[in-house]
Amino acid sequence: MVQDSTVMNPNEFISEARNKINLELSRYFERKVSEINDSSIKKLIGQIADYTVQGGKRIRPILVVCGHNLFSEPNPEVYKASISIELTQSFFLIHDDIMDQSDLRRGKPSLHKVLEKDFAGMREARRMGENIAIVAGDIAMTYAYEALAETNFSDKIKNKAMKELISITKITGYGEGIDMLTTTGMKLKMNDLIRLHLWKTAKYTLEGPLLLGATLAGYEGSTAAISAYGCLTGLAFQLHDDIIGLFGKEEEIGKPVKSDVNEGKQTLLMIKAMEYSGKDESQFIEGILKRGNVSDAEFEKIKKIVEKSGSYDYSKKLIDQFISSGKKYLNTINGDRGTKEFLLWLSDYLVTRKN
Amino acid sequence: MVQDSTVMNPNEFISEARNKINLELSRYFERKVSEINDSSIKKLIGQIADYTVQGGKRIRPILVVCGHNLFSEPNPEVYKASISIELTQSFFLIHDDIMDQSDLRRGKPSLHKVLEKDFAGMREARRMGENIAIVAGDIAMTYAYEALAETNFSDKIKNKAMKELISITKITGYGEGIDMLTTTGMKLKMNDLIRLHLWKTAKYTLEGPLLLGATLAGYEGSTAAISAYGCLTGLAFQLHDDIIGLFGKEEEIGKPVKSDVNEGKQTLLMIKAMEYSGKDESQFIEGILKRGNVSDAEFEKIKKIVEKSGSYDYSKKLIDQFISSGKKYLNTINGDRGTKEFLLWLSDYLVTRKN
Numbered sequence: 001m002v003q004d005s006t007v008m009n010p011n012e013f014i015s016e017a018r019n020k021i022n023l024e025l026s027r028y029f030e031r032k033v034s035e036i037n038d039s040s041i042k043k044l045i046g047q048i049a050d051y052t053v054q055g056g057k058r059i060r061p062i063l064v065v066c067g068h069n070l071f072s073e074p075n076p077e078v079y080k081a082s083i084s085i086e087l088t089q090s091f092f093l094i095h096d097d098i099m100d101q102s103d104l105r106r107g108k109p110s111l112h113k114v115l116e117k118d119f120a121g122m123r124e125a126r127r128m129g130e131n132i133a134i135v136a137g138d139i140a141m142t143y144a145y146e147a148l149a150e151t152n153f154s155d156k157i158k159n160k161a162m163k164e165l166i167s168i169t170k171i172t173g174y175g176e177g178i179d180m181l182t183t184t185g186m187k188l189k190m191n192d193l194i195r196l197h198l199w200k201t202a203k204y205t206l207e208g209p210l211l212l213g214a215t216l217a218g219y220e221g222s223t224a225a226i227s228a229y230g231c232l233t234g235l236a237f238q239l240h241d242d243i244i245g246l247f248g249k250e251e252e253i254g255k256p257v258k259s260d261v262n263e264g265k266q267t268l269l270m271i272k273a274m275e276y277s278g279k280d281e282s283q284f285i286e287g288i289l290k291r292g293n294v295s296d297a298e299f300e301k302i303k304k305i306v307e308k309s310g311s312y313d314y315s316k317k318l319i320d321q322f323i324s325s326g327k328k329y330l331n332t333i334n335g336d337r338g339t340k341e342f343l344l345w346l347s348d349y350l351v352t353r354k355n
Numbered sequence: 356m357v358q359d360s361t362v363m364n365p366n367e368f369i370s371e372a373r374n375k376i377n378l379e380l381s382r383y384f385e386r387k388v389s390e391i392n393d394s395s396i397k398k399l400i401g402q403i404a405d406y407t408v409q410g411g412k413r414i415r416p417i418l419v420v421c422g423h424n425l426f427s428e429p430n431p432e433v434y435k436a437s438i439s440i441e442l443t444q445s446f447f448l449i450h451d452d453i454m455d456q457s458d459l460r461r462g463k464p465s466l467h468k469v470l471e472k473d474f475a476g477m478r479e480a481r482r483m484g485e486n487i488a489i490v491a492g493d494i495a496m497t498y499a500y501e502a503l504a505e506t507n508f509s510d511k512i513k514n515k516a517m518k519e520l521i522s523i524t525k526i527t528g529y530g531e532g533i534d535m536l537t538t539t540g541m542k543l544k545m546n547d548l549i550r551l552h553l554w555k556t557a558k559y560t561l562e563g564p565l566l567l568g569a570t571l572a573g574y575e576g577s578t579a580a581i582s583a584y585g586c587l588t589g590l591a592f593q594l595h596d597d598i599i600g601l602f603g604k605e606e607e608i609g610k611p612v613k614s615d616v617n618e619g620k621q622t623l624l625m626i627k628a629m630e631y632s633g634k635d636e637s638q639f640i641e642g643i644l645k646r647g648n649v650s651d652a653e654f655e656k657i658k659k660i661v662e663k664s665g666s667y668d669y670s671k672k673l674i675d676q677f678i679s680s681g682k683k684y685l686n687t688i689n690g691d692r693g694t695k696e697f698l699l700w701l702s703d704y705l706v707t708r709k710n
């Protein structure tokens with residue numbers, strides 16, 4: 001056990017950690033640019049860097065740091081390792097935006113849109129943008145592994161950390177696969193939805209980063225409580241994400257508010273709204289999800305049905321249950337008190353955030 | 356130095372090694388399927404497995420084995436590690452086929468085409484097939500890392516091997532990026548073309564697998580001669596590939612003979628044919644490469660120009676030079692004689708093969 005750290009102001013800790021993470025990201029990308037002697041690839045690396053550095057709350061690498069600090073004294077090398085999760089996130093988002101045909105990410109053009117501009121006026125400019133974005137995503141994934149491989153942890157710890165990163169990209173890949181298959185008509189049951197969220201979101205957002213951090217600390221005890229905290233909080237994170245995706249403001253969430261509906265996303269809000277409503281309203285939602293291209297009036301009507309049917313309250317209640325249950329698991333972990341305090345605060349932050 | 360192995364019949368060695376590699380691939384995919392409790396993902400893993408197992412000469416994993424056997428006694432665990440290169444190859448090819456919009460691979464439907472069938476009759480079936488193929492490629496890349504991470508080499512060796520695999524996927528990614536950028540009008544010079552081939556082909560086909568194998572053997576000497584052999588032979592391999600891509604038979608190469616021309620690929624054959632021909636013929640080729648959709652008569656005319664201009668002979672001569680220069684480097688390596696004999700044989704095989 002490490003000596004308990006003093007409880008730090010959470011916002012101060014976040015802001016300090018974020019600065020360190022951003023610095024490591026910039027350094028990493030600078031190294032990549034200087035490593036290679038080709039102007040078009042230098043430019044592409046710059047575009048991946050801009051995409052990664054812009055926006056982003058750095059919650060995931062911060063969780064790597066927390067997973068570490070639970071079980072060991074702070075170590076600057078952890079920040080170097082933590083950016084592997086942010087690079088993994090870039091890889092996921094770049095490919096995700098292509099698959100969803102989303103042209104906005106964090107309020108700015110998604111990467112395939114940025115890349116498309118270089119081919120303006122050419123035949124198949126969009127296709128070219130998407131093609132290069134597929135490669136850019138692949139490169140970002142390689143960078144994620146490389147950032148971890150280049151740290152100076154022991155070979156034993158590094159191999160274990162690699163396996164954790166492999167597990168993260170594998171499970172998230174499976175989640176992506178299921179997600180793709182379900183936007184095409186397959187109707188999701190509650191159990192399937194929970195598993196989808198566990199695989200596609202909770203793993204790489206909460207559980208994986210915490211386990212990766214614990215591994216870097218050399219922690220070899222039971223990971224059950226960390227996993228449970230990560231899974232439950234990750235589920236709550238996703239359900240809250242669906243709420244701000246439907247009820248949030250475009251300028252806050254950085255993407256068109258209608259995009260979830262237009263993509264036909266079967267969120268818990270939609271599933272329960274259909275389950276709790278009469279036949280007409282239920283079929284109305286189902287029709288819109290299948291059709292996409294929702295009008296303003298239809299969008300408002302969906303929101304009303306979600307509220308009136310009790311679906312909104314159902315999600316809210318489930319979020320509360322997941323968060324409080326997650327906190328119980330967190331409290332059983334024999335780790336640094338200051339870090340645990342921060343994570344308790346973070347649990348609440350993750351389900352009250354506006355973007 | 357290891358005791359020199361007796362010289363084995365190359366075809367026997369290839370066929371024996373291929374069986375072992377195929378067995379390890381099957382076992383790996385069986386484990387993946389049994390690991391996961393979701394029918395749609397089980398099916399997707401099966402589709403990735405079929406894609407990986409079908410066709411494929413297994414030259415790359417065999418080179419991992421050779422890289423190892425140069426410096427150490429044969430070790431069955433090397434076959435387990437070697438499949439990481441075959442999985443990497445699947446990852447590249449799956450994404451490559453999407454980017455090139457190639458519907459055939461090794462004479463069979465490419466993965467996005469296979470996946471598209473599951474959405475037959477649906478709106479955007481092709482898009483769906485491509486989307487799931489993007490994810491399938493991502494999963495294959497993760498599998499490549501996992502297959503290596505799961506071997507029982509020492510932590511030190513495994514970390515070094517991981518770095519080699521990272522280098523392979525990174526450099527090949529850069530090569531893919533350049534390749535994408537050059538199919539869109541940028542005119543390639545000879546130097547650029549050589550670098551493209553080194554990055555996009557030689558690295559993951561020859562140099563990387565050999566270095567990965569040497570790493571697994573615990574080899575810590577100079578890698579300069581191995582790299583030189585790998586780079587030169589890899590370049591020759593690519594130039595020969597371009598020749599069979601233009602002059603080969605469709606039933607032998609497993610893809611439409613016109614596809615390189617239709618994709619506007621700036622092969623050395625095309626570049627030199629344009630350089631060595633008069634203005635009319637040069638502009639004719641340039642026009643076809645820009646336009647695509649080449650007719651039978653135009654295709655025959657291109658082949659004639661390539662031969663008549665001396666471009667074909669130029670490529671052939673360069674291939675010979677690269678192969679013989681590569682062999683010289685190979686002979687300087689202080690490694691197992693039987694393995695070196697096999698690699699000398701393989702050099703010739705790679706540039707005389709018909710597919």
